[in-house]
Amino acid sequence: MSGPDQPAFRALADPTRREILRMLKMREMTIAEVAEPFDMTRAAVKKHLTVLAQGGMIRTRMQGREVFNIIDPEGFRPVADWLTYFETFWDARLADLKAAIEEEEHTP
């Protein structure tokens, strides 16, 4: 009922998660590293990472007792595509506006 890209939109809805993505954009990080700058427990950050994983925005790489979180471009696709659907609309609107202006110029 909620559609396949609900997890992606949900993942981006929280400011903490968006901040985490900004951090992971620079480099892969362990949970502890991700949690460090935030004023909340590591457990809370872990939950956010889980939501991001469900949204497909990140994947993990395990190395011994450490778990590295890695950003995944593929997760942004659904949201980008959805936005594109509306962008075509804006373009069409601008085209209409342009046409209307030209129409007016040619019929004084």
Place this chain on the structure above:
Amino acid sequence: MSGPDQPAFRALADPTRREILRMLKMREMTIAEVAEPFDMTRAAVKKHLTVLAQGGMIRTRMQGREVFNIIDPEGFRPVADWLTYFETFWDARLADLKAAIEEEEHTP
């Protein structure tokens, strides 16, 4: 603490609200018209419209006792811009990958 584009991201986080935007993309509609296809009360839909307005995705035009809801491109900007920030990253990554491949080709 949550940033200026939080209202926009929040507005897109709900499937009903995204569906409403799809409807309003076609034409402006009164609250009753927007509510009609949904299996929920008009009051609930009204709340969703309020959230969309807070996110800047829609504006309203009042005509007598009717209130027309109109989609507003400007509200999508923050989200599109945020996504663009990550897209530059994808491009850079692809560039790196391409460079790495060529490097390998040139050093057999």
Place this chain on the structure above:
DNA sequence: TTGACATGAAACCTTTTGGTGTCATATTTG
């Protein structure tokens, strides 16, 4: 092997969020 370290996970709490129902208010229309 022992202890320190990194993470997983469950139980619990508080605040938001998505919905409903009800009533008030402003327009139309007969």
Place this chain on the structure above:
DNA sequence: CAAATATGACACCAAAAGGTTTCATGTCAA
């Protein structure tokens, strides 16, 4: 004017979301 319409505004509710604590588990290092 009176009745029907279209919406606004609350109070109230259940479920979901964001956090904290606490405890269990696996891994590294001395």
